[in-house]
Amino acid sequence: MLEASALTKRYGDKTAVDHLTFSVRPGIVTGFLGPNGAGKSTTMRMLIGLDLPTEGRATVRGRSYADHPAPLHEVGAMLQARAVHPGRSARDHLRTLAATHGIPSRRVDEVIDLVGLRSVATRRAGGFSLGMAQRLGVAAALLGDPATLILDEPVNGLDPEGVLWIRTLLKRLAAEGRTVFVSSHLMSEMALTAEHLVIIGRGRLLADCSVADFTRSAAKNTVRARTPDAELLRTRLAGPDVTITGDDTGDLIVSGRTAEQIGRIAAGLGIVLYQLTDQVASLEEAFMEQTKDATEYQAVA
Amino acid sequence: MSADFVTPSPAAFHGRVTQTRVLHSEWLKLSTIRSTYITAALTLVVTIGLAIVTCWGQSDHYAWMAPDLKARWDPAGWSQIGFTFSQLSIGVLGVLTVTGEYTSGMIRATLGAVPERWPVLEAKAAVFGAAALVLSMIGCLAAFYAGQTMFAGKHIGTTLSAPGVAREIFGTAFYVTLVGLFGIALGALVRSTPGGISCLLGIITILPLVARGLPENWYNALAPYLPSNAGTDITRLYHTPHTLYPWPGFGLFALYVAGTFAVATVLLKRRDA
Ligand SMILES: Nc1ncnc2c1ncn2[C@@H]1O[C@H](COP(=O)(O)OP(=O)(O)OP(=O)(O)O)[C@@H](O)[C@H]1O
Ligand SMILES: [Mg+2]
Numbered sequence: 001m002l003e004a005s006a007l008t009k010r011y012g013d014k015t016a017v018d019h020l021t022f023s024v025r026p027g028i029v030t031g032f033l034g035p036n037g038a039g040k041s042t043t044m045r046m047l048i049g050l051d052l053p054t055e056g057r058a059t060v061r062g063r064s065y066a067d068h069p070a071p072l073h074e075v076g077a078m079l080q081a082r083a084v085h086p087g088r089s090a091r092d093h094l095r096t097l098a099a100t101h102g103i104p105s106r107r108v109d110e111v112i113d114l115v116g117l118r119s120v121a122t123r124r125a126g127g128f129s130l131g132m133a134q135r136l137g138v139a140a141a142l143l144g145d146p147a148t149l150i151l152d153e154p155v156n157g158l159d160p161e162g163v164l165w166i167r168t169l170l171k172r173l174a175a176e177g178r179t180v181f182v183s184s185h186l187m188s189e190m191a192l193t194a195e196h197l198v199i200i201g202r203g204r205l206l207a208d209c210s211v212a213d214f215t216r217s218a219a220k221n222t223v224r225a226r227t228p229d230a231e232l233l234r235t236r237l238a239g240p241d242v243t244i245t246g247d248d249t250g251d252l253i254v255s256g257r258t259a260e261q262i263g264r265i266a267a268g269l270g271i272v273l274y275q276l277t278d279q280v281a282s283l284e285e286a287f288m289e290q291t292k293d294a295t296e297y298q299a300v301a
Numbered sequence: 302m303s304a305d306f307v308t309p310s311p312a313a314f315h316g317r318v319t320q321t322r323v324l325h326s327e328w329l330k331l332s333t334i335r336s337t338y339i340t341a342a343l344t345l346v347v348t349i350g351l352a353i354v355t356c357w358g359q360s361d362h363y364a365w366m367a368p369d370l371k372a373r374w375d376p377a378g379w380s381q382i383g384f385t386f387s388q389l390s391i392g393v394l395g396v397l398t399v400t401g402e403y404t405s406g407m408i409r410a411t412l413g414a415v416p417e418r419w420p421v422l423e424a425k426a427a428v429f430g431a432a433a434l435v436l437s438m439i440g441c442l443a444a445f446y447a448g449q450t451m452f453a454g455k456h457i458g459t460t461l462s463a464p465g466v467a468r469e470i471f472g473t474a475f476y477v478t479l480v481g482l483f484g485i486a487l488g489a490l491v492r493s494t495p496g497g498i499s500c501l502l503g504i505i506t507i508l509p510l511v512a513r514g515l516p517e518n519w520y521n522a523l524a525p526y527l528p529s530n531a532g533t534d535i536t537r538l539y540h541t542p543h544t545l546y547p548w549p550g551f552g553l554f555a556l557y558v559a560g561t562f563a564v565a566t567v568l569l570k571r572r573d574a
Contacts, residue, residue, distance in 0.1 A: 045409075045573070048413050049412075049413075049416045050409055050412060050413065050573065050574040051574070052571075065416060066416035069317040071413065071415075071416055073316075079409055082406055083410050084405060085334065085401055085402070086405060088330075092333035096326050096329045097410055097414050099323075099325045099326035100318055100322050100326045100414040101322065101414065102316030102317075102322050
């Protein structure tokens with residue numbers, strides 16, 4: 001269980017995180033989304049006490065992270081993939097972290113096996129590929145068998161196999177009852193992994209909802225109708241809450257009427273329909289729609 | 302991969318962070334990096350090598366030395382000349398012990414594991430200080446005996462039991478160790494490798510040289526209190542004008558190091574990682 005209440009971070013006169021309040025529940029994967037510079041990494045650093053909040057409070061199971069006597073058993077975090085001395089082997093890196101909590105070497109070998117690094121565990125980490133470094137970061141996060149995981153863009157730079165691996169792992173960790181908080185830029189990725197979403201832009205909370213709710217509310221639901229009698233259908237569908245646009249294929253794009261209603265009306269008129277489909281905006285579109293006013297860095301058109 | 306992998310094997314651990322464990326962790330960090338061993342080996346070779354070369358040269362000069370110089374003959378001091386190198390190698394290694402973590406990003410993992418933070422710096426200093434002390438003791442003693450064999454033929458050497466000699470030898474080892482700790486403190490303060498090394502070299506080697514540019518009475522008043530001038534008073538047998546006595550000088554240097562440490566510790570706790 002993670003909680004942020006009115007969490008705020010200012011760097012000089014730049015407000016990176018602006019009165020964020022949200023909580024992250026155990027047992028599910030919670031996606032943390034926002035465009036570049038939204039304040040995701042900053043929020044995560046404050047959650048584990050690396051950055052001090054300017055205002056507000058971040059807690060792990062009701063206490064500040066730093067007040068836990070065995071923080072690695074509380075929270076496992078991966079904030080950046082390459083956080084390893086390049087001259088040290090993966091195994092030695094994990095041993096140094098394990099030693100602070102008296103975690104036995106057996107556990108170090110266990111997490112090495114878990115992330116599939118056994119064959120390279122004694123090689124210098126400086127030579128690791130991004131994917132390998134990412135796996136080492138995950139191993140470090142799992143070392144203390146933590147109740148909560150905080151991962152900053154764990155799929156960045158991973159190949160499809162690696163992405164699938166992370167996705168499966170996160171779901172499994174959540175299914176074991178852990179709190180899993182994962183940041184990403186990609187709504188589509190989170191839709192496949194997360195059950196709940198916390199979306200921020202320019203440091204402010206934009207949405208805190210389930211993935212299903214987000215999809216339902218943010219998507220512009222329209223119906224596409226293809227018919228040789230487009231003009232007739234258009235006049236008969238018209239109404240106060242209905243907007244109908246066409247596109248270059250000659251299809252009607254209708255909002256304000258369901259596919260069932262359109263089908264009945266067409267049948268009543270004896271109009272032939274070649275196609276009648278619900279159009280759900282992609283999650284990525286919905287996400288961009290949601291954050292478009294809160295994008296930090298935007299290309300000038 | 303089966304699900305039981307994530308959960309640890311039975312009866313695994315329920316450890317909390319303790320100072321002893323942080324010490325163990327810091328010891329693992331120091332001992333699992335190749336540069337530690339390379340620096341240690343290089344330091345020993347150069348310290349002993351310089352002792353042999355310098356003492357061999359001085360044994361040759363001795364016959365032509367002016368009487369007043371002969372009166373201040375310091376055969377143990379000549380054997381310790383290698384500290385000019387080892388203070389830099391150990392000092393730079395001290396800086397790197399801290400700044401290496403900032404450069405690699407490891408510091409976030411370290412401070413995440415030990416959010417109280419100051420035990421990390423304390424443990425780094427303790428582990429590094431102990432290792433540097435052992436290494437310097439070995440280096441200084443070996444350099445002493447190697448140097449004295451160069452003097453033996455002319456019977457101008459000395460022994461460890463002669464007055465002041467043990468203080469010179471062990472004092473040199475203490476001084477080098479303190480420079481290593483100074484490196485750690487400066488590294489923690491500056492948090493960047495080039496910055497930390499520049500500060501260390503600036504204070505230890507450049508500052509005394511720059512001070513020579515001052516008017517003489519200013520220099521004489523100021524020079525004894527410069528960190529490395531004060532710290533190295535312990536490495537010489539005879540007292541010279543405008544220097545501090547061995548232990549007061551050493552004590553002052555220790556105060557500088559301790560002060561830097563105190564500031565670094567407070568900042569470590571306060572600054573964002
Ligand atoms: N140490 C710092 N000093 C000054 N500004 C900072 C610092 N850290 C972050 N910022 C600023 O705070 C804002 C939020 O940054 P943050 O890295 O948290 O965003 P993010 O959501 O993680 O972005 P990305 O998706 O690109 O990783 C940015 O504008 C960034 O420039
Ligand atoms: Mg980020």
